[in-house]
Amino acid sequence: MIAGAGPAIIVAGGRARRLGGADKPMVPVAGRRLIEHALDAAAARRPVVLVGGPFEIDDERISWTREEPPFGGPAAALIAGLNALEPDVAAEEVLVLAADLPDAVRLVRLLDAEPLPADVDGIVATDAAGRTQWLAGRYRLAALRRAARAVGDADGVSMRELLSHVRLRTVPVGDAAADLDTWEAIEEYRRAHPTTAEPTTDQKDDTMTESPSDLETWVLGAATELGVDPGEVPTGLLLDVTREIAHEVVRPAGPVTTFLIGLAVGRGSTVDEAVAAVRALIAARGSAD
Known part of the structure; x- marks a missing residue:
């Protein structure tokens, strides 16, 4: 299968406690909202399931869903995304992305450049510190569906546990996999990637920028x-x-x-x-x- 084809699941839920409860996917960084960086990275994917929101986004590729119960964690969100894919979606692989990756476009370009060997079920990014970014990878769809069935109730289940029997190969991508979990990280990224783009009216929300x-x-x-x-x-x-x-x-x-x-x-x-x-x-x- 050609890398870049197939569906994508973007995980955009979570409480964002370290951001004071702000709607993190809508935070503007480098001239775009974080969720838009993820959608740009998945531009070649069809369909796109967005787990979270809904947000004010005009993209005909998107279908929306939420994990049950809400805020059940990233594994529960990923499984909700899998369940939201139409049963007849039988693509070989699915792109999985978190919505807090400001360099998502570059990250996906690096992932797509890697072959998916026959003896592994997916490739996932590791960041500059060597940490595995489970929500930044290309996975065989069948393998994820098997993992989801094996877990059952995923409320509170970690990504490590969900993927414990999925054969993965890690791909070091450095700072392309940097995620933004705190206001300090967001401000540091903004300073390193200045932009003159003015946020749109939708983006000017005190809960996002303060x-x-x-x-x-x-x-x-x-x-x-x-x-x-x-x-x-x-x-x-x-x-x-x-x-x-x-x-x-x-x-x-x-x-x-x-x-x-x-x-x-x-x-x-x-x-x-x-x-x-x-x-x-x-x-x-x-x-x-």
């Missing part, structure tokens, strides 16, 4: 002004549930529901009780769909 220190400073100031003990503000929990609502319901429902959680707490509920009730509504809505 750092955790900005958030902490704001929460401290706002809590003090409102007479609330900053130590009682469960920032991480509220960011998590707001993001879940944005993904599973509709983005504007996130801040409105956070306000409703605040009203419920003011009337005697605990934050945990109010968040649990909201998550139950999200789950019930998903079941109804």
